[in-house]
Amino acid sequence: MQAAAWKFGHKRQVLxxxxxxxxxxxxxxxxxxxxxxxxxxxxxxxxxxxxxETAKATHADYDTALLDRxxxxxxxxLGSDEHGEEIDFSIGNTDNDPRECTxxxxxxxxxxxxxxxxxxxxxxxxxxxxxxxxIPKGEQRQLVxxxxxxxxxxxxxxxxxxxxAMKRFTEExxxxxxVGRKRDASSKCQGLAALDFLSYIKTYIENEAYWISWxxxxxxxxxxxxxxxxxxxxxxxxxxxxxxxxxxxxxxxxYQHSGRLPRIDVWILLLVTAVMPDFFKERExxxxxxxxxxxxxxxxxxxxxxDTASPxxxxxxxxxxxxxxxxxxxxxxxxxxxxxxxxxxQKWLEELENEDPDDMEEALPSGxxxxxxxxxxxxxxxxxxxxxxxxIYTSIL
Numbered sequence: 001m002q003a004a005a006w007k008f009g010h011k012r013q014v015l016x017x018x019x020x021x022x023x024x025x026x027x028x029x030x031x032x033x034x035x036x037x038x039x040x041x042x043x044x045x046x047x048x049x050x051x052x053e054t055a056k057a058t059h060a061d062y063d064t065a066l067l068d069r070x071x072x073x074x075x076x077x078l079g080s081d082e083h084g085e086e087i088d089f090s091i092g093n094t095d096n097d098p099r100e101c102t103x104x105x106x107x108x109x110x111x112x113x114x115x116x117x118x119x120x121x122x123x124x125x126x127x128x129x130x131x132x133x134x135i136p137k138g139e140q141r142q143l144v145x146x147x148x149x150x151x152x153x154x155x156x157x158x159x160x161x162x163x164x165a166m167k168r169f170t171e172e173x174x175x176x177x178x179v180g181r182k183r184d185a186s187s188k189c190q191g192l193a194a195l196d197f198l199s200y201i202k203t204y205i206e207n208e209a210y211w212i213s214w215x216x217x218x219x220x221x222x223x224x225x226x227x228x229x230x231x232x233x234x235x236x237x238x239x240x241x242x243x244x245x246x247x248x249x250x251x252x253x254x255y256q257h258s259g260r261l262p263r264i265d266v267w268i269l270l271l272v273t274a275v276m277p278d279f280f281k282e283r284e285x286x287x288x289x290x291x292x293x294x295x296x297x298x299x300x301x302x303x304x305x306x307d308t309a310s311p312x313x314x315x316x317x318x319x320x321x322x323x324x325x326x327x328x329x330x331x332x333x334x335x336x337x338x339x340x341x342x343x344x345x346q347k348w349l350e351e352l353e354n355e356d357p358d359d360m361e362e363a364l365p366s367g368x369x370x371x372x373x374x375x376x377x378x379x380x381x382x383x384x385x386x387x388x389x390x391x392i393y394t395s396i397l
Contacts, residue, residue, distance in 0.1 A: 001276065005044035005078060005087060008034035013091035013226060013233065015041065015240045016100055022248070025264040026051045030070065033240045039232065041239030043279070045074050046271060048264070067103035075107055091222045093237050095119040112222055115214040117156060117235045117341065121348055124152055124201070131197040135189050144190050148172075148197060153349050155205070157342075160216040162208045169205050173198055235341055251275050 015033045022029050032045040047070050078087045089108045094100040095116050104111055128148060135141040151172050159165045173195065180191020205211050212218045216230075223230040251270055255262040262270070 001044055002078060004042050004280075005032075005034065006081060008036050008042045009044050009089060010081070010085075010087050011090050013093070013222065014044070014089045015093045015234065015237045016104065017095060017237050017240050017244075018097070018100065019244060022048075022244075022252075022261065023264045023267040024261045027264055030067070031240055031244070032074070033243065035234060035239065039234065039239070040283075041243055042283075043243060043276070047071075047074065048268070050264075064099045064102045067099055068106055071103050071107050090225050091233070093234055095237065096123060112218070112225060113213055114218045114222060114235065116237045117214065118238065118344070120204075120214045121152070121156065125348070125351075127200050128152075128197055131200065132193050135193050136186075140186055140190060144194050148194060149349055152201075153345060155201075155215065157216065157345055160220055162211055162217070165205055165211060165215065169198070169202065236344075247271075247275050 009032075013035050015035070016030065018028055018030045020028045027048050027050045030045075030047040031043060032047075033041045034044050036042055049066070049070065075087065080086050089104070089111050091114060092101075092104045092108070092111045093114045093116055094104070096119050101113050104113060128145065132141055132144060135144060151168065154168060155165060159168060176191045176194040176198065178191075179187050180195065182188065182191075204214065212221065219230050219233050219235055222233040226233065251274055252262050252267065255266055255270070
């Protein structure tokens with residue numbers, strides 16, 4: 001994992017997320033994940049720590065100081081490369097948790113922080129459902145949902161300049177002010193509810209730095225720093241969420257008894273001896289298989305692509321390198337989303353247009369910043385005797 005952290009994380013993009021409910025102990029798990037050249041997630045660090053006995057909510061019992069110390073340990077253990085450089089992350093994706101963002105920025109001051117598009121949409125959808133409650137359920141409410149949903153899609157997918165985003169927002173506010181001035185009660189109710197929601201959305205747009213973190217402008221800047229196409233930058237933490245679901249179902253489910261989660265020592269043992277060795281072994285096997293298939297292929301350029309007058313060659317640059325392979329020039333392309341993200345956004349828009357749920361909220365847990373310090377342990381024997389337990393796994397493999 002240490003080698004993977006340097007190979008796939010140094011001066012590249014990483015994802016960070018905290019989760020709970022992974023073992024029977026009242027513990028939280030932080031995962032750092034890098035991305036390879038194909039956008040596949042590569043776990044580079046696992047940090048587990050237990051909540052204090054006095055904490056009422058496990059998911060809320062951590063603060064910026066705690067994450068600062070844990071990430072500091074991780075960075076220190078990675079050391080430096082042959083050039084004497086410490087590991088540096090260029091882009092970081094998190095959910096909308098200021099504690100994670102602050103801690104990453106402290107250890108990597110030059111990092112560009114992007115907020116997970118899925119978490120942003122989830123927060124918007126929940127607030128939209130709440131703020132439109134005063135409108136009677138039915139066609140009146142759905143009309144407002146559909147129009148505001150189009151605004152949200154434009155902000156997430158289309159608009160890459162802050163001035164344009166503010167203009168689009170202002171036009172929407174003016175529209176609903178005009179609707180609210182109508183004499184009928186239905187229009188007044190629609191206008192008030194829509195403006196109430198727009199006052200919430202304004203907090204995401206008015207500050208340009210914050211707007212960049214979740215808008216297409218952030219993805220464009222990330223692509224510029226990484227020197228890759230925009231479609232190659234991650235705008236969600238979905239690879240990390242997928243990895244969490246996979247290990248819970250494949251490795252830890254057999255150790256659950258009547259649905260009870262595995263003990264914390266079993267969880268750590270399986271991670272070190274099974275999960276990560278299998279992960280890298282499977283990755284290596286896939287790489288070897290792909291190389292074998294590639295060695296059996298003999299590709300030639302179809303004759304009609306050499307004909308510049310052919311309709312099949314429209315928009316294709318016939319530049320060839322030393323290998324004689326045909327290359328495609330996409331330098332003028334404007335791609336904001338990859339196909340998976342685009343499909344996800346389309347699904348969200350259809351949800352707003354076709355459904356009108358009253359209780360669809362999936363609000364993310366939140367809590368007070370009550371933790372003040374940590375006491376790391378050196379062995380599993382001390383698990384039950386310390387206020388905080390820390391397990392940092394990054395350099396064993």
